Amino acid sequence: xxxxxxxxxxxxxxxxxxxxxxxxxxxxxxxxxxxxxxxxxxxxxxxxxxxxxxxxxxxxxxxxxxxxxxxxxxxxxxxxxxxxxxxxxxxxxxxxxxxxxxxxxxxxxxxxxxxxxxxxxxxxxxxxxxxxxxxxxxxxxxxxxxxxxxxxxxxxxxxxxxxxxxxxxxxxxxxxxxxxxxxxxxxxxxxxxxxxxxxxxxxxxxxxxxxxxxxxxxxxxxxxxxxxxxxxxxxxxxxxxxxxxxxxxx
Amino acid sequence: xxxxxxxxxxxxxxxxxxxxxxxxxxxxxxxxxxxxxxxxxxxxxxxxxxxxxxxxxxxxxxxxxxxxxxxxxxxxxxxxxxxxxxxxxxxxxxxxxxxxxxxxxxxxxxxxxxxxxxxxxxxxxxxxxxxxxxxxxxxxxxxxxxxxxxxxxxxxxxxxxxxxxxxxxxxxxxxxxxxxxxxxxxxxxxxxxxxxxxxxxxxxxxxxxxxxxxxxxxxxxxxxxxxxxxxxxxxxxxxxxxxxxxxxxx
Numbered sequence: 325x326x327x328x329x330x331x332x333x334x335x336x337x338x339x340x341x342x343x344x345x346x347x348x349x350x351x352x353x354x355x356x357x358x359x360x361x362x363x364x365x366x367x368x369x370x371x372x373x374x375x376x377x378x379x380x381x382x383x384x385x386x387x388x389x390x391x392x393x394x395x396x397x398x399x400x401x402x403x404x405x406x407x408x409x410x411x412x413x414x415x416x417x418x419x420x421x422x423x424x425x426x427x428x429x430x431x432x433x434x435x436x437x438x439x440x441x442x443x444x445x446x447x448x449x450x451x452x453x454x455x456x457x458x459x460x461x462x463x464x465x466x467x468x469x470x471x472x473x474x475x476x477x478x479x480x481x482x483x484x485x486x487x488x489x490x491x492x493x494x495x496x497x498x499x500x501x502x503x504x505x506x507x508x509x510x511x512x513x514x515x516x517x518x519x520x521x522x523x524x525x526x527x528x529x530x531x532x533x534x535x536x537x538x539x540x541x542x543x544x545x546x547x548x549x550x551x552x553x554x555x556x557x558x559x560x561x562x563x564x565x566x567x568x569x570x571x572x573x574x
Numbered sequence: 575x576x577x578x579x580x581x582x583x584x585x586x587x588x589x590x591x592x593x594x595x596x597x598x599x600x601x602x603x604x605x606x607x608x609x610x611x612x613x614x615x616x617x618x619x620x621x622x623x624x625x626x627x628x629x630x631x632x633x634x635x636x637x638x639x640x641x642x643x644x645x646x647x648x649x650x651x652x653x654x655x656x657x658x659x660x661x662x663x664x665x666x667x668x669x670x671x672x673x674x675x676x677x678x679x680x681x682x683x684x685x686x687x688x689x690x691x692x693x694x695x696x697x698x699x700x701x702x703x704x705x706x707x708x709x710x711x712x713x714x715x716x717x718x719x720x721x722x723x724x725x726x727x728x729x730x731x732x733x734x735x736x737x738x739x740x741x742x743x744x745x746x747x748x749x750x751x752x753x754x755x756x757x758x759x760x761x762x763x764x765x766x767x768x769x770x771x772x773x774x775x776x777x778x779x780x781x782x783x784x785x786x787x788x789x790x791x792x793x794x795x796x797x798x799x800x801x802x803x804x805x806x807x808x809x810x811x812x813x814x815x816x817x818x819x820x821x822x823x824x
Contacts, residue, residue, distance in 0.1 A: 452699070
């Protein structure tokens with residue numbers, strides 16, 4: 325954050341939203357070459373396995389970060405909202421949550437579930453990026469923690485593109501294995517509408533607004549870094565680090 | 575860590591050392607293709623700048639991790655040993671420490687010191703890996719924190735190779751700009767001899783020994799991940815993430 329930004333006049337809530345959306349337009353991981361390959365049907369099954377295996381750790385960590393934020397929220401209204409996110413990801417014991425649905429995807433790709441959940445084949449860079457997210461939500465202000473969830477503003481577009489592209493291109497995925505994504509198309513807009521209204525209301529000074537913008541940049545960076553690591557290890561130059569998952573034949 | 579390892583008979587101290595050295599032989603970042611290019615004179619000045627800029631954050635964070643360990647050490651003897659490391663890195667106000675000497679390198683490469691220390695051009699993956707190291711030392715046992723410093727067992731060899739290779743190959747480095755490394759050739763063996771004796775003495779059960787081995791693997795992984803990110807952004811496929819340093823002409 326630059327000094328002059330921090331000390332400037334507050335932005336209008338509409339201008340804050342415009343700047344948040346501009347960050348997405350510049351930095352959201354839909355622009356990453358790995359996603360273009362994934363959605364365009366250009367990856368091998370092994371490369372898609374590597375993506376699903378690594379992304380599992382991100383999915384499995386979302387409830388950790390949401391629970392740590394939940395524990396710090398001051399009102400029943402806010403806690404109910406954040407509790408709903410936990411239900412979405414952890415399920416209610418009847419309807420499977422997002423983590424369980426993600427494992428349906430790794431199952432469908434032929435990965436052993438014990439291997440996936442052991443994290444034994446995870447890229448270290450995935451672990452560092454995801455753990456940085458959990459630590460950010462634990463350590464920063466509630467305002468920044470809420471703001472870091474705002475990438476969901478941009479996710480419905482990428483999910484639609486992903487599901488359509490993957491179903492069209494890969495004979496090893498089916499609507500059933502991609503079942504993770506369908507509920508996200510309604511959950512994410514509900515989540516992000518709440519979070520966006522929250523930061524527009526609660527970030528009153530320019531310094532607070534800059535923290536909100538910085539939190540979204542940070543979140544875009546860590547999603548991007550996960551794809552950099554996948555691309556490096558499995559696409560080009562294709563050098564998985566010692567100990568990481570190696571698809572059959574690699 | 576596998577259950578059977580954890581429950582096995584303790585290794586002899588010599589066998590523990592052998593296994594620690596085997597981890598270095600397999601995973602230390604001297605084996606990374608980026609280092610081969612760096613030491614072999616195959617990088618452009620811009621690529622060497624990117625390495626020095628990113629590695630600055632690692633260097634600057636070493637005293638943070640050492641201070642957090644120092645604060646948890648139980649005896650004057652251990653604290654004196656760890657205090658020496660702080661002196662090595664932070665200096666004594668007369669002789670410059672390692673952080674200051676690293677900035678001589680970035681100065682010598684033509685990077686603006688304010689830009690370097692602002693971390694504005696840092697690769698997010700560098701930040702995540704380095705912060706993971708600091709968090710590991712803060713959160714894990716003293717035994718694991720000490721063990722994570724054991725990559726210094728392997729650093730004198732890489733430093734000799736680096737200094738020799740860089741001086742031979744690059745007209746933009748000089749003995750003066752590489753002054754960081756000279757004291758490390760005596761400091762690192764002193765540090766690692768102490769840490770190795772400590773873990774051989776203090777890791778008594780097999781479970782403790784496996785934690786020691788795991789800590790060194792973790793440390794190798796985070797050094798490796800930093801080079802993966804540099805290689806990806808600046809060598810191949812050469813795609814620096816949004817906001818990261820871009821060398822002139824890139």
